[in-house]
Amino acid sequence: LPFAKIAFFSTFANSKVAQTMENTTTYRILEKVNSPADIKGMSLDELKELCEEIRQYMIECCSVNPGHLGSSLGAVELVVALHYVFDAPQDKIVFDVGHQAYAHKIITGRREAFRKNRMKDGISGFPKRSESEYDAFGVGHSSTSISAALGFAEAAKMQGLPHKAIALIGDGSLTGGLAFEGLNNAGASKADLLVILNDNNISIDRNIGALHNYLLKITTDPRYNEMKKKVWDGLGEGKFRDMLHRVVSTTKSHMVRESGGHLFQAMGFRYFGPIDGNDLGQLIDTLQKLKDIGGPLLLHTLTKKGKGYAPAEENQTVWHAPGQFDPETGERIKSDKGVSRYQDVFGKVLLELARMNDKVVGITPAMASGCGMNLLAKELPSRFYDVGIEEEHAVTFSAGLAAGGMKPFCNIYSSFSQRAFDQIMHDVALQNLPVVLCLDRGGLVGEDGATHHGCYDMSMYRCIPGAVIAVPKDELELKNMMYSAMLSESGPYIIRYPRGYGEGVEWENAGFSAIEAGKGEKLCDGEKVAVIAAGPFANRALEAAAQIKEEYGWSPAIYNIRYIKPVDRDLLAEVAQNFDRIVTVEDGTVLGGLYGAVAEYVANLARPVHVTPVGIPDRYIGQGTQAELREECGLTSAAIKTEILKQIEKI
Secondary structure (H helix, E strand, C coil): CCHHHCHHHHHHCCCHHHHHCCCCCCCCCHHHCCCHHHHCCCCHHHHHHHHHHHHHHHHHHHHHCCCCCHHHHHCHHHHHHHHHHCCCCCCEEEECCCCCCHHHHHHCCCCCHHHHCCCCCCCCCCCCCCCCCCCCCCCCCCCCHHHHHHHHHHHHHHCCCCCCEEEEEECCHHHCHHHHHHHHHHHHHCCCEEEEEEECCCCCCHHHHHHHHHHHHHHHCHHHHHHHHHHHHHHCCCHHHHHHHHHHHHHHHHHHCCCCHHHHHHCCCEEEEEEECCCHHHHHHHHHHHCCCCCEEEEEEECCCCCCCHHHHHCCCHHHCCCCECCCCCCECCCCCCCCEHHHHHHHHHHHHHHHCCCEEEEECCCHHHHCCHHHHHHCHHHEEECCCCHHHHHHHHHHHHHCCCEEEEEEEHHHHHHHHHHHHHHHHCCCCCCEEEEEEEECCCCCHHHCCECCHHHHHCCCCCCEEECCCCHHHHHHHHHHHHHCCCCCEEEEEECCECCCCCCCCCCCCCCCCCCCEEEECCCCCEEEECCCHHHHHHHHHHHHHHHHCCCCEEEECCEEECCCHHHHHHHHHHCCEEEEEEEEECCCCHHHHHHHHHHCCCCCCEEEEEEECCCCCCCCCHHHHHHHHCCCHHHHHHHHHHHHHCC
16 A cells, blocks of 8 residues: 555544544545445446555544454455445345445445544444445344345345345354354245355465366356256256256365355355455456346355555454554554553453362453453463354353353453343353353443443343342452352352453452452442442542532542342442432443342332432443543533532432
């Protein structure tokens, strides 16, 4: 890439101004593209130049406004080819997760809006139906594309519409069980569906060669497929046709079904590929031929994650979502606050517990580095399991480990744990198995938006009989709750903590101390109003109390609930006996979480006690920085202070 064109952005990499400044780089072709219709008449050379300009533009924008860069760099040709061959929005292009969709957003009328990708009041980092008619289906979680695209295909058939349905799914998402459920149903239904398996985990193998390309041309050639249909129809039904079909299928499986194609054929799909997913000419030629072939089809493409940007190609894991960086040098701009992140605390404590107890094992659904479990993987690989993007399997696998005598710590991002609710309920809780579920990214996660916020875990899992839900207020409490969970002989033992940095308390050199499940603590005495807070927001409540004390000479009482379930009824009894007004503070939905637990308790009291919630309201919260979203939801010390003072006015 011509890095000189974008080098000027490195000067502004830490500046807010850079996130909204006008584009000063010239894009000869991209600036003419405002919809997919604008690329239909382009030559192959112009389309190739467009792909390079899209890459350059993504690097330019993401260097100052971070996003999921690596996957989208690798899928540029795929997206351009799809929009060149098919006619969106009538034809439905369904992305999986959405990490590959940046080029799609840029060429579907959101080129300038992409500069505010993932920013508050900007466009979403994922396809979103309410944002554009070209976003056929909203995504953010994995493995949904095939099922959704099958729905589009069947809806078009029932309405007599000629529209095509295409699912673009990455190889990582194919590990999810829902993807195979969709494949199984689609293959059996004989739906007119094209699934594109974008495999970006392996380099393009040059040994594919001329023979492979020749066979690919044969299997996609319209004359071949027309002749094939006539032959099979002419044979009619019967044992001879069935026998001949088996012979042909077996032969083709050996000849052209590379990289597991026989699996898709067994599920009812016709398999094509693998082809070079970064070869625009071959992509367009193949897609144009497949467009006219009916039934369930699977095209296997090989792309390079981070394609076109050397740093992203060389370190694909880091450059999946690299944060801010200098686009000219590839140097990442790190923010070192001198405070541990919760994921680092989890990773180091888990390793320490594993050294202490040879029964401790770690399980993650493809988030080892993200959650901090890579430390365990490196030192004790035999006690580490990355099961792929399979949250349901991760939980039931953990249940099996626990039933077999091990002590599993299963770490799942809070939002993704929603997919495993049945397994948590049925396979862990119902059998009272000592599985420790560590839910990372609880609360408002930031720029990934509504699909990724961990707002619902406390209210969701509070209904499960026998569950423990621990909510640490800082790094040391997380450490001690993990230790307490290791000692527990029942389950599920759920520990829920936020994304990002902790409070800066000393934890690494502190010894372990068990915390009794269901026991909270009073953080400071007070009068007039009691605040019961969960997690790190107990610290924000303390800050609010200090401000009130300084300005008004009195302080509310502050309690750290520690456990949403079992809730500390002795603590609640003390508060209800001494205060007429209670404010609950939590970074989860106020319906059914801490507020629900406290409100349920006081509802049965003889004396009137008023409970007011501070937390995430009953609506979906969009994207923005964590600070911006906490401001929006009133989860700041200043907002908590304001709510406490409002209660005083009502006394």
